[in-house]
Amino acid sequence: MFFRALVPAVPLALLVGCEGGDINLFTIEDDKQLGKDVAAEIEADPATYPILDEQEFADAYDHLYRIRDELLVSNDFEHADDFVWELHIIDDDETLNAFCTPGGYIYVYTGLMRYLDHEDELAGVLGHEMAHADNRHSTEQLTEIYGISTLLSLVVGGDPGLLGDVATSLVSLQFSRGDEAQADEYSVRYLCDTDYAANGTAGFFEKLIAEGDSGYIPEFLSSHPDPGNRVADINALAEDLECNTEYDPDADYAALLDTLPSSGQTQ
Template sequence: MTKSKIKVLSALIVLGGLLTFSACDENNNFVPLFTVEDDKKLGEQVSGEIAADPATYPILDRAEYADAYAYLDGMVNEILNNGDVAYRDEFVWAVNIIHGDETLNAFATPGGYIYVYTGLIKYLDEADDLAGVLGHEIAHADLRHTSRNLQKQYGVQILLSILLGQDAGQLTQIAGQIAGTVAGLSFSREFEAEADDRAVEYNAKTKYACDGVKNFFQKLEDEGAAGGTPEFLSTHPSPVTRVADITAKASEIGCDTSLSGDTGYETFKTNLPI
């Protein structure tokens, strides 16, 4: 047997052990085998892929739209500083605005890169609504939902490449795949419910209404948007179900659901391109 075959066989044996003993903890909770450092590397590469494709992702320039970014950064930082974000200091938590007035979407990549479309910002009526959506996206990153999806889809290949010291090329390949589909990224109902709940918990410790995330789904329902529901909601629980679940979560923890009265939100929207 050649040395290379022995190396691969050894890696597979180690990998088998990892999959057997590390996929769940003693309470049978799922444990990501993809490391936090891998999250950070992958997020950086995905961010680079997105920045290199302005035709698909026309990101607003920070210097030109400094006032808009200052407002959004302030909102994101207030949510991040609630004390419950596990990777507050490890991830970059960089937020970008994508010019797309017809797109009601926001998404987050591994490592804390957050993207929000102008269409969603302009669609939402209150600062609390946007804070709720941002809390939801922060939760996806902090709960490492993309990495957990990757483990299910690519787990063996990723771990084997890492064990063989080939993770950089593998991560680059996956980063390109994620960047090509991230705007339409969908998570399981379990992950969406988890992110909704965490958004309520996050915003309970801010000036924003803790249940603000439900207002997006309520507006979609009120406007009868079933035929025009954003693509990224197509596999999610229905808006009415999510409103009920978010309302129940807010009631469960007894948090403040009154609007913040943030008058700067309208000015923020006027600072965006028409």
């Protein structure tokens, strides 16, 4: 009710999704519209976001979409059918990152894809990002940064300058500890319903820890829970749920990497 007093112009119908103390004034349609607008803004800025062409790199996209489709079969998605779950590969070998807009526009950097060793790890990271969108963490965080009235005005009217800012925010959005834990949890739940190792995300964290990567901190590590604890939590949940934790022997990750531009070719 606090929000209503602050923003009297917001119709009552927008007061939805009160869960765990978080109030999300966005509707599902708002999430989709904001995601669509931000995606258009990202597409219009190829210098910052050099997105691989979907036709030219059809094999890479087909492979990623197969992974996505396996994840979306999980009944742990609330918005599998509502959101677009559109994939975009950003051709930047120097960046270990992936992010997902509200409404399900997923972005993954070639730097992250090349860093990983197994398709199960990539599936885990994609699941983690998709979980942020499906649980609508991104809209909540953006609301905290920009305020509800600004964000809703964006959905209604668009504003290229502001959309560019929102896109920049999404790339390095800081989620709460609870949101990160929940995204890790859902990555396990999604993967548990596939042939992938349910703890694939843990493999990524373990590699970061083992190699002592401390330069660029990707979104997955940006917030609090210690990566070592996250590995332990992910493995414990996979065990509790009695999920498979063996990497999928049929996954050919090298084949996926071969479909990307030669390293450094376009940078």
